Amino acid sequence: MTKIIRDPFTYRLPHLDIHGETSLTCIAVLKSFINDNLYLKNPKVVIVHGKGSGVLRKATHEYLKTRKEVLKYYIDGLNDGETIVELDIK
Numbered sequence: 001m002t003k004i005i006r007d008p009f010t011y012r013l014p015h016l017d018i019h020g021e022t023s024l025t026c027i028a029v030l031k032s033f034i035n036d037n038l039y040l041k042n043p044k045v046v047i048v049h050g051k052g053s054g055v056l057r058k059a060t061h062e063y064l065k066t067r068k069e070v071l072k073y074y075i076d077g078l079n080d081g082e083t084i085v086e087l088d089i090k
Contacts, residue, residue, distance in 0.1 A: 010046050010076060010084065017048040023059035030063055034087070038069055041089045051081040 016033045018026040030047065037045050049056035057075075060083055064073045069088050076082040 009078075010082070013044050013046050013084075014040075014042055015046045015048060018056055018060070019048065019050050021056065023055055026056055026059055027063050030060060034067060034069070034085075038087055038089060043087055043089050045085050045087065046076070047083045047085060048081060049083060057083065 014033075014037055016030065018029060021029065026049075033045070033047075047060055049060050061073065064070045064083075064085060071086045071088050073083050073085045076084055
């Protein structure tokens with residue numbers, strides 16, 4: 001039996017997994033995800049882009065820079081395949 005270890009700090013946050021997407025399609029999905037969570041007033045979300053070659057991480061971070069509702073974003077300290085995003089939910 002395999003035991004799944006979950007990060008206690010991000011376990012309950014909304015997650016978006018963009019593995020397997022291209023850099024262009026991940027932006028469309030990411031835009032919708034951010035808009036939905038702003039509407040739902042979620043202050044933090046997690047984007048799972050994976051480790052790989054860094055193409056999806058770079059595309060994600062470039063997009064997040066353009067959103068004024070994003071207060072800050074950073075790589076998860078326990079998993080560098082995830083980015084945690086803090087949203088301005090006025």
